[in-house]
Amino acid sequence: MTFKTSGIRIGLVAQCGWSRRIAIACAALAAIAPAISQPAAQTPAYRAPRTSDGKPNLNGIWQVLNTANWDIQGHAAAPGPMLPLGAIGAVPPGLSVVEGGEIPYLPAAAAKKKENFANRLTLDPEVKCYLPGVPRATYMPYPFQIVQSQKRIMISYQYASATRIINMENPKKAPIDSWMGWSNGHWEGDTLVVDVTGLNDETWFDRAGDFHSDALHVVERYTPRSPDSMRYEATIEDPKVFSRPWKMSMLLYRHAEDNAQLLEFKCVEFVEELMYGHLRKKSSQ
Amino acid sequence: MIRRSLTSSFFVPSAIAVAWLTMPLAFGQAPSAVAAKTAPAPKPWTLPHLPDGHPDFEGVWTNASVTPLERPKELGAKEFYTPEEAAEHDKHELEDRTSWDRLGNQATVHYDMSQFGLDVSKVKVALSRRTSLIIGPDGRVPPLTPEARQRLADRAAKQRGHEFDSYENRPLQERCIVWANEGPPMLPAAYNSNLQIVQGDGYVGILQEIIHDARMIPTDGRPHLDSGIRQWMGDSRGHWEGDTLVVDTTNFTSRTAFRGSTETLHVVERFTRVSDDTILYEFTVDDPATWTRPWTAQLPLVKVDAPIFEYACHEGNLGMPNTLSGARAADKAAAEKAAQKDAK
Numbered sequence: 001m002t003f004k005t006s007g008i009r010i011g012l013v014a015q016c017g018w019s020r021r022i023a024i025a026c027a028a029l030a031a032i033a034p035a036i037s038q039p040a041a042q043t044p045a046y047r048a049p050r051t052s053d054g055k056p057n058l059n060g061i062w063q064v065l066n067t068a069n070w071d072i073q074g075h076a077a078a079p080g081p082m083l084p085l086g087a088i089g090a091v092p093p094g095l096s097v098v099e100g101g102e103i104p105y106l107p108a109a110a111a112k113k114k115e116n117f118a119n120r121l122t123l124d125p126e127v128k129c130y131l132p133g134v135p136r137a138t139y140m141p142y143p144f145q146i147v148q149s150q151k152r153i154m155i156s157y158q159y160a161s162a163t164r165i166i167n168m169e170n171p172k173k174a175p176i177d178s179w180m181g182w183s184n185g186h187w188e189g190d191t192l193v194v195d196v197t198g199l200n201d202e203t204w205f206d207r208a209g210d211f212h213s214d215a216l217h218v219v220e221r222y223t224p225r226s227p228d229s230m231r232y233e234a235t236i237e238d239p240k241v242f243s244r245p246w247k248m249s250m251l252l253y254r255h256a257e258d259n260a261q262l263l264e265f266k267c268v269e270f271v272e273e274l275m276y277g278h279l280r281k282k283s284s285q
Numbered sequence: 286m287i288r289r290s291l292t293s294s295f296f297v298p299s300a301i302a303v304a305w306l307t308m309p310l311a312f313g314q315a316p317s318a319v320a321a322k323t324a325p326a327p328k329p330w331t332l333p334h335l336p337d338g339h340p341d342f343e344g345v346w347t348n349a350s351v352t353p354l355e356r357p358k359e360l361g362a363k364e365f366y367t368p369e370e371a372a373e374h375d376k377h378e379l380e381d382r383t384s385w386d387r388l389g390n391q392a393t394v395h396y397d398m399s400q401f402g403l404d405v406s407k408v409k410v411a412l413s414r415r416t417s418l419i420i421g422p423d424g425r426v427p428p429l430t431p432e433a434r435q436r437l438a439d440r441a442a443k444q445r446g447h448e449f450d451s452y453e454n455r456p457l458q459e460r461c462i463v464w465a466n467e468g469p470p471m472l473p474a475a476y477n478s479n480l481q482i483v484q485g486d487g488y489v490g491i492l493q494e495i496i497h498d499a500r501m502i503p504t505d506g507r508p509h510l511d512s513g514i515r516q517w518m519g520d521s522r523g524h525w526e527g528d529t530l531v532v533d534t535t536n537f538t539s540r541t542a543f544r545g546s547t548e549t550l551h552v553v554e555r556f557t558r559v560s561d562d563t564i565l566y567e568f569t570v571d572d573p574a575t576w577t578r579p580w581t582a583q584l585p586l587v588k589v590d591a592p593i594f595e596y597a598c599h600e601g602n603l604g605m606p607n608t609l610s611g612a613r614a615a616d617k618a619a620a621e622k623a624a625q626k627d628a629k
Contacts, residue, residue, distance in 0.1 A: 051486065052336035059486035130600050131497075145501050147485035149335065149343060154483040154490040156499035163492050163499040165481060165593065178595040202600070262501050264516040268462050268599045272452045279609035281450040281616060 048190050048224035053150050056190045056224055061145045061255040061262060064232075067094030068139040069126075071208035072248060074101060081121045091207075097139070097250045103210060109241040116209025124207055128275060129267035131162050131179035133203025134196045134218050135234040135248065143255055145262050153185060153192070158265045166194055174198025177214055192222040213240040228254040330560055332528055335484055340528045340558050342482045342489070345593060346586035348471065348566065349410045349478040351378035354582065356417035356424030363416055364424065371414045379406045387475070403476035411473075411563075411587040418472075418582040426544060426580060433575040437545050449612035452605060457540075459605065461598035463517045464495050468543065469534045469552045470568035470582070480586070481593045489523055489530060496598040502532055510536050515548060517541055530556040547574040562588045 048056035067075075074096035080089035105113060116123055126132065132140055142158040153166040166185040174182030174197045182198035201214040221233040232252050237245040333341040351374070356363075366374055384404035399407055417424040429437070447454050458464040466474040471493065479494040491500040504523040514520070520536035532554040539548040550572040557565045564586040571579035 057486065059488070131595075131597055145488075145490075147483050147488050147490040147501065149483050149485055151343065152483055154481075154485075154492065154499065156490060156492075156501055160599075161496075161498045163497050165483070165492065167592075172592075175592065176594070179597050179600060180595055259507060261503065261510075263510075263514065264518065266462060266517055268460065272460065276452040276605055276609055279451075279606060279613055281447075281613070 046190075046225050049227070051148060055148070055150075055187060056192070057148065058146045058153070058192060058222060058224065058230070059148050061143050061260045062230070062252040063141075063143040063255060064139045064250055065253055066097060066139060066250055067092045068097045068248070068250060069136065069141055069206055070094065072097050072139075072206045072210055073103065073208070075208070097248045099247045099249055102246075104243045104246055106241060106243055109211075113209050113211060116204070116211055118209075120207060120209055123209070125203055126207065127271070129160055129271045130202065131160055132157070133179055133199055134164070134181050134183075135220060135232075135236075136203060136205055137162050137164075137180070138220075138232055138234070138252070139250060142265060143260075143262060156262060158262050160265065160267055166192075171195065179203060181218070188221075190224055192220075194220040194222070196220065211241070212236070212238045215240045222252075225251075228256050332558055333561075337484075337486075339484065339525060340530075341484070342530065342556060342558060342564060343484055345479055345481045345589045345591060346564060347409055347411055347479050347589045348473045348584055348586050349405050349408050350413070350418070350473040350584060351375055351405060351410055352413050352415055352418055352584070354418045354472065355426060356419065360416050360424070362422040362424075364420065364422070365414045366416055368414070371412070375410075375412055379410065382406075405476070405478075408476075408478075409587060409589055411585040413585055415583065418584050420581050420583050427576045427578045429545065429575060430573070430577055433545055433547075436547075449608065452609065455605065455608065457542075458496075459608075461496060461602050461605075463498070463541070464598075465543070466495065467493055467498055467518065468568075469500070469519065469521065469532070469554055470543075470570060471554075471566070473584075477594075477596060479589060479591075479593055489532075492593060494593050494596050496596050504530075509533075512536065515539075519550070519552065526555075528557065532556070543570070545575055546570075546572045549574050556586075 048058075051057045051059070070091045071094065075091065075094055077093040078091040080091055082089045103113075121127060126140075137144065137155075137157045137159065140157070140159050144155055144157040147154040147156070151167075151169050153168060155164045155166065157163065162180055164180050164183050166183040168185050171184035171186075172182075177198050177200045179200060179202065181196045183194050183196050185192055185194040187193070196218040199212075199214065199216045199218070201212065201216075204211050215238050217237040219235040219237075221231070221235075223231045223233075225231055230252050232248075232250050234248045235245055236242065236247065335341045335343070365371075384399045384406070387405065402408070419425060444454060449455075452460055456465075464474060466472045466478070471480065471491075474495050477494045481492045483490040483492075487503060487505045489502045489504060491502065492498075493500075498518060500518065500521055502521045502523040504525065506524065507522065509522060510516075510520040515536055515538040517538055517540070519534040519541070521532050521534045523530055523532045525531070532552075534552040534554070535550075537543075537546070537548050537550045541548075541550065543550060550570065552571075553569045555565075555567045557567075559565045565583065566586050567581065567583045569579050569581040570576075
């Protein structure tokens with residue numbers, strides 16, 4: 001007998017109430033029932049379409065519909081750091097994507113986050129078109145594309161031409177630290193689980209100054225929940241910055257347009273004046 | 286059409302079969318038709334396919350090369366070296382020349398690349414018996430049209446004396462916007478000439494190590510982007526011709542400037558796997574505003590057993606501020622010298 005639906009569990013509980021003689025057995029069942037039904041509740045009812053090798057098919061162009069890139073924690077609308085931009089530069093409001101709402105910063109790190117926020121115009125790596133790192137690449141306001149094969153999965157992000165290759169074969173150790181890190185992936189049921197290490201300490205989590213060190217370890221989980229959406233979860237572990245691991249959770253939506261495609265957003269040329277303009281020859285200004 | 290039948294060395298796709306018969310190629314283990322007649326029949330090679338039925342191009346490949354794009358003039362119409370000549374040429378290129386020779390006049394202000402394992406003498410090289418990557422009796426980029434000559438002369442005149450005025454005067458690859466080798470067409474770089482191919486549902490992804498640009502090529506028959514959308518690397522559309530992947534790219538910017546080209550640049554690339562270790566890569570480029578005729582080049586991509594590393598070009602670009610700071614310091618020194626002269 002399987003305890004797949006809550007209907008069966010409710011039925012048992014009702015029977016218990018009906019007959020006092022089996023109360024002990026009922027208590028035992030009542031204790032077991034939630035334990036049995038819980039995995040069933042976590043297993044999504046949705047079964048994703050398969051690739052030709054039988055794996056859940058994540059191929060496609062995806063993007064978030066949230067404002068986590070402005071601030072992963074819940075935030076009201078606010079003026080942006082560049083007042084001349086008016087409403088264009090304002091911060092759109094958004095709910096927290098951090099489970100529990102709080103990021104468990106160590107005391108010194110909490111102070112640094114505040115300092116980062118105060119100086120975000122000069123310190124946020126996004127201002128300089130630097131590679132976004134993981135998980136920030138996922139929830140920037142730009143699409144990304146998954147090209148999935150058996151041995152590896154390529155993720156190409158529109159922002160700054162950032163790219164990752166997820167190794168789906170035997171996990172390998174990160175050979176060196178990098179901006180986008182080193183990704184080993186495997187399947188747990190319909191969920192793609194990606195273990196990311198080898199991340200440098202140059203990237204942030206958002207425009208609000210949330211940051212990490214080079215001890216960052218990210219475990220991502222991509223779980224299809226309908227033909228055009230999947231859940232994205234990222235567990236963040238960094239003992240140099242946080243007192244305990246914490247987790248982000250959000251939804252990714254498919255670009256379902258027939259002609260959807262990644263276009264170039266090679267932003268280097270948009271930041272050169274900011275970065276190198278002061279070195280321009282005087283007479284040519 | 287998807288071709289799933291077993292493809293032995295004797296039944297390779299027609300274009301390649303012709304190539305084997307007419308050209309003495311020297312790619313990896315691929316047996317030539319001539320050799321097959323005289324030597325004991327080699328074990329037939331089977332083109333590997335992915336579960337979706339398309340040929341398997343997956344893996345990390347290098348196009349590192351010691352073959353010049355254009356044929357040295359003294360070789361005339363000689364398109365191929367003999368095996369002995371090829372061995373001598375490759376040995377000379379890889380053993381006699383240093384990375385400083387290869388870098389030319391940059392070497393004195395740059396570094397010895399062999400020290401960092403970047404030089405072509407330190408890596409796996411996609412050897413070819415071709416005397417130039419460009420095929421045909423000329424082996425050279427065709428002459429520029431009069432319009433293109435004028436355009437390039439004007440551009441050079443405008444730039445002369447202003448090379449260090451600003452970031453805008455520096456080459457695109459020094460600015461980490463797009464490297465000249467990235468293309469399309471994809472050509473060997475001075476170092477890190479590696480690319481990785483991943484094939485998903487209706488897409489072929491090609492990641493080039495320099496400078497971490499991934500090309501996402503749809504093979505579902507969709508039309509090119511609207512002509513109003515222009516991109517540094519153009520807009521690529523792929524389709525299968527038998528076991529060959531054909532990629533058509535248009536919609537380039539006028540600033541992409543592949544060897545002086547304009548926004549009417551049109552590139553057609555053909556990928557054909559010819560052995561476990563080798564993909565034959567061929568491209569034809571055309572731009573009526575630049576060259577008097579289209580031209581075609583052919584080079585092997587050879588399998589490498591190593592991951593692609595992240596080439597974070599812009600993030601590590603200390604070269605740009607250093608170059609411009611140096612130029613401004615020189616301006617200042619020159620101005621002070623002139624002022625001293627005036628004072629005397």
